[in-house]
Amino acid sequence: MNNIQDDSAQKPDGDQPSRAGANEHVVAATEASNGASDRGLQTMFEFDPSDGTLSWSDADAASRIFGVEREKVAATGDAFSACIIEEEDEIRVAAFLGQKPSYSCEYQLRRADGAGHWVEERGGWIGSGAGRRLISVIRSIEGRKRREEQLSWLALNDELTGLLNRAHLRKTLETHIARLTSEGQTGAYILAGIDDVGAINADFGFEAADTVIVETSKRLAGLLGPKDRIGRVAGTKFGIMINDCDDEQLRQTCVRLLNVVRESVVETKSGAVAASVSLGAVSLPEQATTTNETMTRAEAALDAAKRIGKSSWSSFTDKTDVVSMRRRNTHMSDVILTALNERRIRLAFQPIVNDLDEVPTKFECLIRMHGEDGQLVPAPEFIPAAERLGLVHLLDRRVLELALNTLAICPNIHLNVNISMETVKDFVWAEGYIALLRAHQEFTNRITVELTETQIIDSIDATIEFVSEIKRLGCSFGIDDFGAGYTSFRNLKAMDIDILKIDGSFVTGVSASRENQLFVRTLLDLARNFGMKTVAEWVDNEADAMLLKGLGVDFLQGFMIGKPEITPNWLPEGAPNDAPQRSMDRG
Known part of the structure; x- marks a missing residue:
């Protein structure tokens, strides 16, 4: 391992960022x-x-x-x-x-x-x-x-941190492994992951998380020698290439990297954050001889370090768990967190109407995610993973923030937002969600919070308490996919439900199915007895729509009424990704 020193001058070939990181290129962009x-x-x-x-x-x-x-x-x-x-x-x-x-x-x-x-x-x-x-x-x-010049720089470097970007880091790692092999030397590849970025996002906000990412990158880069390299391989992860490094030197380097991040708090606009990283290390070329093998094994070693606890490190061994599902989970975690940090979580608005010729003012907010390539990632590809990885709380929070931003800008709009049961039954996250509603109580009378019926069955007590709190703030409450579960009459009454959304499987083709017609009639009678409004989902043809209205359904939703749109014509350009000024809050 080279002597620990400042390598800010080591950027003659564009490979190594200066200590100023991406700030120099922000200046360049300003000059441009x-x-x-x-x-x-x-x-x-x-x-x-x-x-x-x-x-x-x-x-x-x-x-x-x-x-x-x-x-x-x-x-x-x-x-x-x-x-x-x-x-x-x-x-x-x-x-x-x-x-x-x-x-x-x-x-x-x-x-x-x-x-x-x-x-x-x-x-x-x-x-x-x-x-x-x-x-x-x-x-x-x-x-x-x-x-x-700026575009040329961005082709090789990460815009936020100024480090090598993932693509350039992979090429550099390939060269690093080849050189170590040809010269008969030993080195290492270390994957550093920032601990609990999700909690930082929740407690301090996205800007604070960005500040932590940038400051962490500076601290890690500042510890490296002139021939070492570092790049950002994912939203919260950094790949580090070390030269001339045996097992003992690798251990010492990992300890120094852990200490340099946690030795002092990171000052952000929202307060001081105690940041730390975990490390996964691979000895080169002994434990890996290709780029893919190196990065995969470093991911597995980092996963092992995280199981030990915060600010830990682990070196890859033959016993390191490299189960493919775990790797996919790790990758999806990075995808979701990066999308949140880069404001690529968006809302698609699907209209809900009372009559077929009505101009919609009520919409359901459906979550969407833009990939790094600009393409939409379907919700089924990331929502289950978010629930499995404990990240769905962050998505629920972001959806509510975007909905509130929309309501602040569009005073005549009413929005339905979905929330996961994982958020409802977690006291800390539920309280944070309610606190956000409380802080924007001027909009709560235009919000309906929805839970699916099948989720409610598993945690009825937590649901009743949550519903009571949000209704006290002025929100309405709806059950989505009603008819798919077996909620008892007693629970329906206890939750004080405002809206029942009839499961779409009973709505599609209802005009041609006597069984579905009978089921819808039964649900409508139940809703009337409890004083609830009803919404029929998945309405995709006029015959079904006319029959449903004839049966007494209050609202219609489906592709015939309108498909979900991220940029509907009633939404001002740029909204709702950025919060409006508070002076606009009252429309």
Whole structure:
């Protein structure tokens, strides 16, 4: 292991981030936007070969391009050439000597303050004899070059932390393993995962979690030697490549990495956070000889470390559990947490109407997740995993936040939101959910919270207590998929239900099924006796809709009424991902 030192200067090839991390590139992006003010900035000059002088068509534009006062703009060809950074383009030199009829080139001008400024120059000769002149246009392309530089940087680095991104880290790891193998040396790959990011999100918010991720990356990178490498492989995980490292040095390195993260709290806008990481280590090339094998075994070792407890580390052995389901769970955990942190959890709004010709004002909020590639991830691919991994609380919370944001912006809208039983029966999470409603009580009379009937059966006492609290705040309560379970009359009365949503399996094709018609009639009679409104789900044709209304169903929902939309025309652009100003809360 190399001596522990600051490697902030080790970035000649773009592989190693500076200690400032991505902040330098935030500055670059800002400069690029500032460069936008120079977009379209251009001027023309005329070069007289007889005396080497330049005449500018727009001296003000020229002074802005050169970054000097009007009187100090280059007045000769030689003075202009002296302002060009690095070696002057051969084609340009030949053109000024009269050896080329026309030319085009890009280069950087050195301004008076020493900064470089990218320009494009195009020109050609006109006239003949003593009247022959070189006419050229010089145009600022600083903004474009800055954007190209930023995109080039993002192709290799993670935008949030400035570390190598996953794709570039995999290539670097492949080279790392090959070098260790060819030179007969030993090294290591360490996977560092931040502990309990879900709890940080819940207690401090997403911005605080981002701050913890960035600060953790700086602390880990700051401990590495000049030849070591680190990258962000997932939302809360970092891959670290160590050179010249035997078993004892690997142990010492892991201990140092654990300590550097937990030795002091991370200061965020929401308060101080005590962060820690767990580590999974793989000795190279002894325990893995390919990139995939290395990363898979590091995941398994990290999983073993997390089972020990926070701020622990584990080295891969032949006994390390590498069950595929565990790996899939770990991967899905990262997918969900990253989507939450990057605000890729969205709502799709499906209309609920009283009559077929009604303009909808009531909508059910259906959760959606955008993948890193921009494609929608179907709910069945992540909701079961979220429930299994204990992350569904965070999704419930985010759905409620987005719904409240929508209600604040759209004063005439009523929303139905779903909540999982895992949140309802967990006292801490249930209280947090209720506290969020309490903080936005001006909107609660436009919210209906839904639970599925099959979930209620398993935790009836927790449900009754939860429903009592949210109704005290002004919310309505609905049972989804009613008819799929066996809720007793006593429990229906105890929960004070406002809405019964008839399970869609009894609604689809109801106009052609006498059995379904009989079942729907029975449910409607039950609902009327308890003073509940009814919603028929999965309405997909007019015949079913007309029959259901004839039977007395209060509301209709389904593809015939409208498909779920993430950006319906009544929702302002950009909403509801970001919270509105409180001054807008009352519409």
